[in-house]
Structure formats: C-alpha cells, structure tokens
Amino acid sequence: METHAVHLNKAEWTYLGGDDEAKKPVELVLRSYDQDVHAATGSGANAPDTDPVVVPAGQGRRLEGKHFFVRPSDPAQLCRIAHRGLLP
Secondary structure (H helix, E strand, O other): OOEEEEEOOOOOOEEEEEOOOOOOOEEEEEEEOOOOEEEEEEOOOOOOOOOOEEEOOOOEEEEEEOEEEEEEOOOOOOOEEEEEEEEO
C-alpha cells in the first residue's frame, strides 16, 4: 500500500480524498510529523461534517468515512503529514 506525503500550509481544510460510491466506510491511516493536526470526515468532498479529531505530532490515527480532510493546528509552522491510501 502506498504512503502519500503532504505539506500543509493553509488554515483551511485540505481534502485528502474519498469515495462517493463506497457501500461501507473507507479507512484512512493518517500520521502527523511536525505538529498537531485536525482531521475530519465528510459525506461529500466539499467540507467535513463531523467534529475534528486531533492527531498529535509524531503519532497517527485511523479514520473511517467517505471523504477525508485535514488542517494544521498552526498554519504558520511547518506541517508534514502522511496517509496510507484510502482503503476499501
């Protein structure tokens, strides 16, 4: 399974991907490297519609949903994340 690296540099939500056709929730494994990030899921690709969870720097979280979004806790600082695909 491929790991995708992303640099976050804005305060708005960054869309990581999703699947409108999924019959059951999709899984995403997210890891933050430099700072805490906020991650959330949504029923569509426009914006999250769930409460965000915090992924502490140096840790990871497994999320389930249809569409995935992330934003840094401090957009002025370096923020690198990685996610392991969208798993059906």
